Amino acid sequence: MDALAKIQRQIQWNRLIAVVEEQAQTMIRTAFSTTVREAGDLSAGIFDLEGRMLAQAVTGTPGHVNSMMESVGHFLQKFPAATMKPGDHYITNDPWLGTGHLHDLTVVTPAFRNGKIVGLFANTAHIIDIGGLGMGPEGRSVFEEGLYIPIVKCFEEGRANETFFDFLRVGSRTPVELEGDVYSLCACNDAGAKRLVEMMDEFAMDSIDDLAAYIFDSSLTATIAEIAKLPRGTHAAEIRSDGYEAPVTLKASMRILDDAIEVDFAGTSGLSGRGINVPPAYCRAYACFGIKCVVAPEIPNNWASLAPFRMVIPAGCILNAPRPYPVSVRHVVGQLLPDLMMGCLHQAVPERVNAEGSSCLWNPPLRGGAQVSGQESEVEDFEIITFNSGGTGARPGKDGLDGTAFPSGVRTMPVEATENVAPVIFWQKQLRPDSAGPGRTRGGFGQVMEIGAKNDAEFAVNAIFDRVANPPKGRDGGGEGAPGWVGLNDANGTVLRTKGFQVIPKGKRLLLKLPGGGGLGDPKARDPALVARDVADGLVSPEAAKRIYGAG
Template identity: 85%
Template sequence: MNALEKIQRQIQWNRLVAVVEEQAQIMIRTAFSTTVREAGDLSAGIFDLQGRMLAQAVTGTPGHVNSMMESVGHFLAKFPAASMKPGDHYITNDPWLGTGHLHDLTVVTPAFRNGAIVGLFANTAHVIDVGGLGMGPDGRSVFEEGLYIPIVKCFDQGQPNETFFDFVRMGSRTPVELEGDIYSLCACNDAGAKRLVEMMDEYGMESIDPLASYIFDASLTATLDEIRKLPKGTYRGTIKSDGYEAEVTLKAAMTIKDDEIVVDYAGTSGLSGRGINVPAAYCRAYACFGIKCVVAPEIPNNWASLAPFRMEIPEGCILNAPRPYPVSVRHVVGQLLPDLMMGCLHQAVPDRVNAEGSSALWNPPLRGGAQVSGAAAELPDFEIITFNSGGTGARPTKDGLDGTAFPSGVRTMPVEATENVAPVIFWQNQIRADSAGAGRTRGGFGKIMEIGAKGEAEFAVNAIFDRVANAPKGRDGGGDGASGWVGFTDGTTIRTKGYQVVPKGKRLLLKLPGGGGMGDAKDRDRALVERDVADGLVSPAQAKALYGA
């Protein structure tokens, strides 16, 4: 391939990224659920006819993108590409064939040009409700957690599968939002297919296979080059989650070789009887993301750039939950994996790794009305979820980020958006002072949130919080971030996981964790300490005690 051909391939590659980003943005603009349109809890990508991901949208979460990458192969196993027709759309929320729990819908759509199938578009979106117990950890099996959709056609040659939509509408507390989201997912895939055909026409491409080969060869070569720069050896790490019935320990032994990085999770805690278990695909998704952030962050994410990262996940381990174990809130444990990977990589490349952060989202599902209070209900029935985050860990040369989702990457939802669709009031939503771990670079600050129902009515929360008993750790002598706290405004604490009622007249109070610090706090620039004190982020007492300022 000559230089001009390489330039053209690179332009086409960038064009593909633009196509799938437009696909994602259309999903955001047309979605019914606040989880998609406000938080961006989604993924979008284009695949070849072998089910290999060529490009992903910039918008989206690693848990969706990297597990969606595996899911398209499952769709093709049931519906081979040769059997697909224009206007077909296929859907599932199978946790073991998709992205790890029933609240994520994955849709796959074929793209046709001149009557021939040329590629596949896929997306995933988190929806508010799929029935069952709702999004929470209390289920004893996946069958209690909601409507279970196998891989089926939701549209057949442009016509909706009305039997499928009847089941969907009857199986959800929010049928309008759920059905609307499915239409949105199909529409954005159609838009991606249209843009792909326009691109192929413009460049006179009969197939995307030559472009796919270029993308895969370039991505694999670049990733292997970065791996070869790393010091070889085996590096071990441990991180703890608060768990449900008991504390959970995640262990990893990362072996860096010339042509791959292998992670063995031997010694990790066993399966839980509650919905904090993690399907293997979700484990691979977040672990690969954590490695890639450090090893090859500039290389675009696709099938080939992830291929050198291999996971060995023992059976019976909480990171390899088999069907039908409950998995509804698999993110609570799974989103700790990038911190675990960085704990290993810190021993190999300490100048490229962050301190631990809040990690797992603090996204309380809220419910009210007769389904909570029965005949005494003062509110109409509602089901809503709001996405929020604590602080991220300090970086080697920069402070952590405040109230920012890492590793998930979703946006914090504006409280106004939630108040607009549910009878709840956010009385506080502010930075939590003194929550950042001290260090040469400090961690990001957590938040304080105070939530009540209108008229101080009774409502319920499905608690799915972590980093309360196990605060985010600092690195290189940096201090730990503040641990989280869950309770009522009167000081009463409640369980960090599970369905609980907030009584009439009380409000839910959440104190989100802060990120860990990095390096000796005494080495911090005094001007930065003074700035934090002046901004009310660090109290004078903490500045003196931790920074000597």
């Protein structure tokens, strides 16, 4: 390929990324659920007719996009590309064929040009309610966790599958939002297909096969080149989760080869009887992301750039949950995997690895009304999820980020958006002083949140929190981040369970103290000016500055 042809291919590749980003933004603009509209808990991408991902939107989460990369192949097994027609849309929320739990809907749509199928668009979005017990860890099997949708057509040649939508509406506490989100997902794929055809017309492309070959070859070659720069060897690490019935230990052995990285999760804790289990696709999604962040962060994410990262996930461990194990809050364990991967990579390239962060989202599902308090309820029925995060781990050259979601990448939801759609009040939401793990570069600060129902009425939380008994660790002499805390705002400081359905009594409020990120390096080596700045900002107390950093 000559230089001019390579330039044109690169332009087309960049255009393709713009196409899928418009696809994602269409979903955000049209979504009904605040989880999509405000938090951006979604993914969008384009695939070839073999189900291989060419490009993903910048907006989106690794758990969604990297799991979705496997999903399209499952759709094609049931509905081969040759059988698809314009106006068809296919949907599932099968945790083992999609992104790991029932609250994520995945939609696949064919794109046609001049009557010929030329590609596939797929997207995933987290919806507020899918029925069952609701989003929480209490289920004993996936069948208790909500409405289970196999791969089916939700639209056929542009006509809605009314039987499907009848089942969908009656199975959810929020039927309007759920149905609206399905229409949004289909519209977003249609937007991507339209832009793809316009692009193909502009470049006189009869197919995207040649472009796909260029993308895959370039991405694979670049990724292998980055792997080749790493020192060869095998490195082991482990990390602990608070778990549900008992603490959970995740173990990994990482082998760095000439052209691949292999990870074996042997020694990881066994399956749980509650919904913290992780389907294997979700394990691969976040493990690959953690490796890619360190090894090849600048290479666009697609099928080929992830291919050199290979996983062995032993049967019977919590990272390889089989049907019908409960998996509703698989993110609580699964989002620890990037920190586990960095624990391995720290032994190979310590200068490129962050300290551990709060990792798992603190996204409390809140419920109220008659479904909690019966006829005595003082507020209307509501079901809502609000996304929030603790601090990230310290970086080699910079402090960690405060109240920022890593690895999920979702946005913190504005309190006003949640208060606008549910009868709840956020009485407090601020950074948590002294929560950042100390170090030469410190971790990010966690948050303090105080949430109540209107009129201080009774409501419930389906707790799905972690990093309370096992706070984020520092590296290279850096300190731990502050552990999380879950309780009531009363004078006694009543402690609540970190996982499970619990009622907040009338007159009380839910108080959350989100964990801070771990620190990196010796705290005594921290720039005194930065310590003074944190003290002046009220984020580090003078006592802690003197005791930990030797300031003052």
